[in-house]
Amino acid sequence: MGELPHADDTETESHVSLADSRAREGSPQNPGSPVRGRPRSEAVERSIIEGVMKLLEDGVPLAEVSIERVARTAGVGKATIYRRWRGKEELFVDVLRASEPPDPVLPGTSMRDDLVALLESLRRRALRSRSSAILHNVHAQMKSSPKIWAAYHAVVIEPRRRTTSDVLRRGRENGELRADLDIELISDLFVGPMLVRTVMRPDATLDENLAEHIVDTVLEGLRPDGA
CATH class of the missing domain: 1.10.10.60 (Homeodomain-like)
Structure with missing residues (x-):
């Protein structure tokens, strides 16, 4: 330079x-x-x-x-x-x-659509990291430094978790989710499968419809009766 x-x-x-x-x-x-x-x-x-x-x-x-x-x-x-x-x-x-890629713009049409947009952003981020050796190596090295990992978690990961939790709370208030559900736990149920495939199974396929498939599968058991 x-x-x-x-x-x-x-x-x-x-x-x-x-x-x-x-x-x-x-x-x-x-x-x-x-x-x-x-x-x-x-x-x-x-x-x-x-x-x-x-x-x-x-x-x-x-x-x-x-x-x-x-x-x-x-x-x-x-x-x-x-x-x-x-x-x-x-x-x-x-x-x-x-x-990092920019945060996704949520469509706001439904909880389901917002969740798909959030998970799709994670999928695209994972594809980008897989194709970039530097990003992959930096993230791996970062975990060996507690200070860097804690700071990254505070300014990058936590805001994303809050966004997901906000979407789920709105869905619960709108009747798209059962009222008795634990928002933090449900957030992990949606995000977990994508993280498993992107972090713990780096060779797993990340198909274009993966975000929709995860959201629809999890929602099947979480909707209120008759919804």
Whole structure:
């Protein structure tokens, strides 16, 4: 990547960074904490994130990706990185989040349709990860770092779980689910089969109709009588 001379001094920082956006919701270590500092240059931040990705693509283990090494690769000073992230755990979470596909737009026509959209997003994400050695390796390495895994879980996984739970609660309120059901447990029943195929059975087929098949199969036993 090209050199970015004096990026710390000259950038007009008019955009809000990924890290700043996350900070508005509160960091994993300090939920609800206020945002501090000024908006950051999106171009400089992108060069840093791409610098991390380049190192990982070159086969550098996650544990050996230091802030100093990232700064050299991205062509910025270490101070530029530390103004955006408090350490490499926060940086890695933003790198991983930047590699994630956008959250799906839910049709809102029914609980069933929303659940299919959510599971289809998981299926497409799994196909993408399978075709990308870097994403597969990074996710595998990330689990050996409790801090990175906890942060990733807080800012990526938990919001998705909340979305699924919200869809199920609306379905229960609308009479699409039985009123006696445990929402957290039911959420696992829908998401579990897709995760088993994408994580525990990496060679399993991910057919185009898999999301619909899972949702319709589970709903068969969860609908109220006569629904």
